[in-house]
Amino acid sequence: MNGYDNYKAFYGLNHRLSTLILTYGMKYIDLSKITINESRKMFSTINCSDVNTLILSNEYYDEQIDQILDNNCFPLKSMVSLNTLILYSIRLYTMHTLTQQHFQLDNLKALVISFRSDLCTEKVSDMCRVVLYHFSSRFKSLKYLFLSASKDKEIICHNELLSLNDSLLSTEISSTLQHLFLHNIRTNDIGNILSRFPKLQYLSANVRLNRHITDYPLSLNLITCHLKVPLYTLELLVNLLKQCPNLEELTLSFIPINYDDLNSYEWEDLIEKYLLKLKQFTLYIIPFDYEMDIAQASIEDDFLKNQFWLDRKIKIEIMDGESINNNNIEPKIMIKFSI
Numbered sequence: 001m002n003g004y005d006n007y008k009a010f011y012g013l014n015h016r017l018s019t020l021i022l023t024y025g026m027k028y029i030d031l032s033k034i035t036i037n038e039s040r041k042m043f044s045t046i047n048c049s050d051v052n053t054l055i056l057s058n059e060y061y062d063e064q065i066d067q068i069l070d071n072n073c074f075p076l077k078s079m080v081s082l083n084t085l086i087l088y089s090i091r092l093y094t095m096h097t098l099t100q101q102h103f104q105l106d107n108l109k110a111l112v113i114s115f116r117s118d119l120c121t122e123k124v125s126d127m128c129r130v131v132l133y134h135f136s137s138r139f140k141s142l143k144y145l146f147l148s149a150s151k152d153k154e155i156i157c158h159n160e161l162l163s164l165n166d167s168l169l170s171t172e173i174s175s176t177l178q179h180l181f182l183h184n185i186r187t188n189d190i191g192n193i194l195s196r197f198p199k200l201q202y203l204s205a206n207v208r209l210n211r212h213i214t215d216y217p218l219s220l221n222l223i224t225c226h227l228k229v230p231l232y233t234l235e236l237l238v239n240l241l242k243q244c245p246n247l248e249e250l251t252l253s254f255i256p257i258n259y260d261d262l263n264s265y266e267w268e269d270l271i272e273k274y275l276l277k278l279k280q281f282t283l284y285i286i287p288f289d290y291e292m293d294i295a296q297a298s299i300e301d302d303f304l305k306n307q308f309w310l311d312r313k314i315k316i317e318i319m320d321g322e323s324i325n326n327n328n329i330e331p332k333i334m335i336k337f338s339i
Contacts, residue, residue, distance in 0.1 A: 003029040003051070007042050026050050032057035032088060036067045043068075048078040057088035058116065066094040077103045084110040091116055095127050099135045108139045114148035114183075124149050128185055133196065137174050148183040175199060178221075182206065190240065194219045203227070209236040216243045228253040230286075234261040234270070242274040250275065251282040253332070262299060264306040272308070283335040284319065292318060296333050303335060312337035 006025035010017045026046050031039045032055050054076075056065045065087055069076060076082070082105050087095075090113060113131060115124050128147050136145050173195075179202040180193070187193070188208035194200065195217040204226040222244045229237055229252060237254075241247070256262055262285065271278055287295035300316050303309045314337045 001025070001028070003027060003046075004031060004034055004039075004042060007046070008038075011045070022046055023050075027052040029053065030055040031064070031068070033060045034064075035061055036064055039064070039068055043075050048075045049080050051075075051079045051082055053084040053086075054079065054082060055086040055088070058091065059089045063091070065090050069094065069098065076101075076105065079105070080107070082108055084108075084112075086110075086112040088112075088114050089116045090114065092123055092127055095131070099130055105139055107141055109141050110144040110146075111136065111139065111142060112144075112146040112148075125185075128182075132182075132193075136177065140176065142174070142176055144179040145177060146181040146183065147185060148181075149185045173198065178202065180204070191216050194222075194243070207240075209240065211236060214239050216240050219244045220246055223247060224249040226251040230255040233257055234266055238270055238274070241270065245274060246277055247275050248277055249280040250278060251284075253284040253286070255286045259298070262302070264303040264309060268306065268308040280338045281336065285333045285335065286331075287333065292331055292333070299333060299335065309337070312339055 003026040006021050010025075011021045012018060022045075027050065029042075029051055030053075056068060058064050058066070076085075085105070085108060092115070095113070095115070115127070128149065131147060132145070136142055174197050176199065177197045178199055180197060180200060182205040184206070186206045186208055188210060190205070190207050190209070191213055193203075193205075198217075198219075199221050200219065201221050202224045203222060206228040209229060209232050216239060223246055225241075225244065225247055232254075234256075237252075241250070254261075260266075267283070271281070285295075285299070296316070296318055303314060303316060314335060316333065316335050319332050319334045
């Protein structure tokens, strides 16, 4: 149960209930819909060192995160047992303040941050970069990092690119991070991500591939990958995936430059040469130069004549669309197998 609900319902009724609530009922605290004054009143009563999970948000009460975590009332410093920290719709100023604060969260394993939708996209990209390469390395037990540059379906970082800058070149490698989600954030820095997080097991990102990079870091721990790779040749994608030989699950959203990149034998060659442990493969294709039904017929005619794909009982169908830019919704063709 939400610790705040426990506190509101039972604290103060009698000594026994108050003791139980303070001792056992404050592990998980969701304040996303709670007023600032009520939140601060609770923090002044409870032992913050017992808190395991904390959720804050600016969505229901503007500047809730900012005012709860300001310098005069900063409970994170005393939350030594905090395992999960979730910050929804955070302002850039608050995030900047957090990155400058000196506090230790040695038990923090999961960090989830989403930025407000009314922010400057360039500054959001800069802050995402700081969180990814600098702030997250402060937490020595961090395994799960989720960064989102959207609110609802409104993307605020649609065309901005997340990349490493000179000020972060000396940042130390994270030896603990295993799951990384970059939601609605495009990055052309996939090589640095793989090299700085060598224990990464799960990666979900919108990737811009560098045409001049042919030798990506070897990623032996990566077993699940969900990538959006628009408007690139299959050859560039192979350069990346061949360095991930232990992938068991691969999902790709792919806008081909030409339909030679949808040759079933080329995709077969990629899997048979470099992805021998692959058990689940999903390829979403967004055609752009002729009708969807024609594209589907062409793909089916190719893949369904190839014994490699027939042996894996592939499924080919048209799926609901997704936003390609701020206005257009395009359907996509799904090619999928699971063994």
